[in-house]
Amino acid sequence: MVYGYDVNKSIYTALGNAGVKTVDSMEQCGDVDYVVLALPTGGGESTQVLSELGTNSVVIDTTTMSLAELEQVLSIVRNRGGFRYITARLEGGPRQAESGSLVMFIGGDEQLYRQSEEFLRQLGTPIYIGTHEQAALLKLISTSIIIANTMILAELSPIMKDVGLDTNTLVKALSMSGGADSAQLRTRLPWILSGNYPESFSIDLAKYVVDETIKHSMSKGRSLPIMNMIDKILEIARNEGKGKGGDFSEAAEILKK
Known part of the structure; x- marks a missing residue:
């Protein structure tokens, strides 16, 4: 038996449809x-x-x-x-x-x-x-790379439109080039080009990850100038209400300006 508990009860219908027995408290899981x-x-x-x-x-x-x-x-x-x-x-x-x-x-x-x-x-x-610490730090690094890669794609997206290709052809060509390929190119770039950002990874969480990565680096006496710049972009985007209910890649709208 799989039990599910969440403070957000609106998801209980979906959990029930997936065969999960929902409970009102963790104690009910036994x-x-x-x-x-x-x-x-x-x-x-x-x-x-x-x-x-x-x-x-x-x-x-x-x-x-x-x-x-x-x-x-x-x-x-x-x-x-x-x-x-x-x-x-x-x-x-x-x-x-x-x-x-x-x-x-x-x-x-x-x-x-x-x-x-x-x-x-x-x-x-x-x-x-x-160790626990190694796994946690590797996750911060990995997610920071995802965020940085997405911001590069966002910055270049107006130039990509100048090429005059449809999104599918553009993504296919860049992904086949090898060096330009990435998971973000294949998933988030179409969102950026269309201006449609589905719910995925909030800007609050993205900024949290970048902040923690910078903080760790500073504790070791190292600076991260590119990540600091990205952090400022995320902050501006968040202050303008971007990426709250969707995805942090909506910060692209700031760079498009």
Whole structure:
């Protein structure tokens, strides 16, 4: 039996249609083998949920959080004792989640990972990275690359229109060139060219990731001038109400100006 709990009850119909038994509280789930956390605003929510959970289940935490927030979460895991906790940072979007094709950066005890691998493979493709911190940092790096790649495409999108090709032909040609190809070119560039931004990865979350990446780099005495510029673009876009209910790539509208 798969149980589902969310503070947003509007999604319960969809969960029920997918065969998930919805509950009004986590306590109603009872003693389960695995608990998968996917929380919206970082480590603060993870620490709250962990404080309410029993310690028998394997906890797989997919929540995006900073390294400082991760340390707070791990502190609770260590202090309570008995928790079997796996960091799982997800690569992909809603469509990959629905199809079970997410890539997962896994951190934590390797033996626990091996014991949980069969379950994890029902969610996507797990890759064991090493420590919790290594998996979390790699996720920040990966998402920062996605954001930077998208901003380059956004900046160049007016020139791409100057070529005079339809979107499908343009994307096909660039993707076949090898060096220009990327997942963002094939997915987000059509959104940018059409000005239609479906709900995927909010600008608030994108800016959070960039901020945390910059913060980590500064803690090591290194600067990230390009990421700082992107951070400012995201801030301007957010202040103008872009990407709230859709995708951070709507920041392209700022660059188009």
